[in-house]
Amino acid sequence: MSHTETMIEEAVNFSLNENQVMIADMIRKFGEEHIRPHMMEWDEKQIFPLQCFKKLGELGLMGVLVPAEYGGSGFGYFEYVTAISEIAKIDGSIGLSMAAHNSLCSGHILQFASEEQKKKYLSKLATAEWIGAWGLTEVNTGSDSANMLTTGVKDGDHYIINGSKNFITHGVSGDVAVVIVRTGEKGDSRGMTSFIVEKGTPGFKGGRKENKLGMRASETTELIFENCRVHKSQMIGKEGDGFVQAMKVLDGGRISIAALALGIAKGAFDASVKYSRERQQFGKPIGEFQAIAFKLADMATKIEAAELLTFQAAELKNRGEKVTKQSAFAKYYASEISVQVATDAVQIFGGYGYTKDFPAEKYFRDSKLCTIGEGTSEIQKLVIAREILK
Ligand SMILES: Cc1cc2nc3c(=O)[nH]c(=O)nc-3n(C[C@H](O)[C@H](O)[C@H](O)COP(=O)(O)OP(=O)(O)OC[C@H]3O[C@@H](n4cnc5c(N)ncnc54)[C@H](O)[C@@H]3O)c2cc1C
Numbered sequence: 001m002s003h004t005e006t007m008i009e010e011a012v013n014f015s016l017n018e019n020q021v022m023i024a025d026m027i028r029k030f031g032e033e034h035i036r037p038h039m040m041e042w043d044e045k046q047i048f049p050l051q052c053f054k055k056l057g058e059l060g061l062m063g064v065l066v067p068a069e070y071g072g073s074g075f076g077y078f079e080y081v082t083a084i085s086e087i088a089k090i091d092g093s094i095g096l097s098m099a100a101h102n103s104l105c106s107g108h109i110l111q112f113a114s115e116e117q118k119k120k121y122l123s124k125l126a127t128a129e130w131i132g133a134w135g136l137t138e139v140n141t142g143s144d145s146a147n148m149l150t151t152g153v154k155d156g157d158h159y160i161i162n163g164s165k166n167f168i169t170h171g172v173s174g175d176v177a178v179v180i181v182r183t184g185e186k187g188d189s190r191g192m193t194s195f196i197v198e199k200g201t202p203g204f205k206g207g208r209k210e211n212k213l214g215m216r217a218s219e220t221t222e223l224i225f226e227n228c229r230v231h232k233s234q235m236i237g238k239e240g241d242g243f244v245q246a247m248k249v250l251d252g253g254r255i256s257i258a259a260l261a262l263g264i265a266k267g268a269f270d271a272s273v274k275y276s277r278e279r280q281q282f283g284k285p286i287g288e289f290q291a292i293a294f295k296l297a298d299m300a301t302k303i304e305a306a307e308l309l310t311f312q313a314a315e316l317k318n319r320g321e322k323v324t325k326q327s328a329f330a331k332y333y334a335s336e337i338s339v340q341v342a343t344d345a346v347q348i349f350g351g352y353g354y355t356k357d358f359p360a361e362k363y364f365r366d367s368k369l370c371t372i373g374e375g376t377s378e379i380q381k382l383v384i385a386r387e388i389l390k
Pocket of ligand 1: 140212
C-alpha cells in the first residue's frame, strides 16, 4: 500500500474513539445545564460568561491539546475537533472562545515558547485560571497582516510596544495575550516578533468592545499598547520569527474553525430535522414536502463532506505532518456550508426561523463568522491555490 493509501485507509475511520465519545457526552450534559438556559441572554446582552469558561477549564476543555505535564488534557486533534464541534452545536460563541483560547494563545505558546514559558503560562491557561488572547489583526491590516503597524522597538533588555490590535477575542477579559508586532521592516515576513504580554503590564490595556452580528457571547475587543515595556524574556522564539510562527499557528487554528463551523451546521440541521417532523402544513409534516426533504438531504450531505475534510486535516495534524492545504480545505468548505445549512434552517422554520424564540436565527448569525475569522474564505482559496501551484 502506498503512503497515501495507508493514510486514507487509516483516516477514513468513521467511529469516534473512546475519548471522543466521553467528551461528546460530557459536553452534551454540561451544555444542557450550564449553557442552553443562559445562551440567549448572553447573546442578547453580549455577556462574556467567564464563569462558564472556568467550569470548562475544570473539565479539561480549555487545555485540550496541552500535554498533561503542563496541566492539560493531552489529547490530539480528533478529540479537539469533537470538543469544539459539540460545544458549537449548542452555542457557537462558546465554541469560538474555546477555539481562540486553545488554538491561538495556548497553541502558539505550546508550539513555539521555551520550556520555562510553557511551564509558567500553559499550566494557568489549560485550567482556565487564566484566559488567553492572541493578537495579529490590526484596524488596517486583517488579511494583509504582514503589513502591521504596531511596533516593538528594542531598548536594552526590553522592547517598547506601541500601536493597537483589532478584533481580539478576549482582549479585555484575557489575563495574558500573545501578540505579534513589527520589530523590523514593514512588510518583511521576517520583520515581526511574538511576545507574551500579561494583563497589568503598564501601557497595555483592552479597548473598545465590538457590537457584533453573531458570536455575541464571545468577547471581541481592541488591544492597546502605549509605550508598553516588555522584557526580552517574554519573546517567543527569536526576533523575526513572529509572522512565520503565526502562520503555523493558524494552520492548526483553522481546523478548530472548521470544527466550529461543523458544529453550528450540525446544530442547525438537528433543529431543522426535528422541526420538519413536528410542523404541520396542509395536513402533514413539512418534512413530507419534497422541497423540504431535499433541503435536508443537501444539508446532511454537505455536513458529512465537511466532517471528512475536518478529520482529514486533524489526522495530518496528529501525525505532525504539514497541514496548510488540508486545514484551508476544511476551514473554507466547512465554513461556507455552515452558512448555507444555517440559511436553509431559517427557511425550514419559516417565519419562526426569523424570531428569537427558535434556534435557527442564532445559528444563521453565528455561522457567518466562520467564513471570516482566522482568514476569510477568499484567503483560504489563495492558500489552497498557492499550495497547488507550488
Ligand atoms: C469575531 C471575530 C473574532 C476575531 N478574533 C481574532 C483574534 O482573536 N485575533 C486576531 O488576531 N484576529 C481576530 N479576528 C480578525 C479576523 O481574523 C479578521 O477579521 C480577518 O482576518 C479578516 O480581516 P479584515 O476583517 O481586516 O478584512 P479585510 O482583510 O479587510 O478583507 C475585506 C475583504 O477583502 C477580501 N480580501 C482581502 N485581501 C484579499 C486578497 N488578497 N484576495 C482576495 N480577497 C481579499 C477579504 O476576503 C474580505 O472579503 C477576529 C475577527 C472577528 C470578526
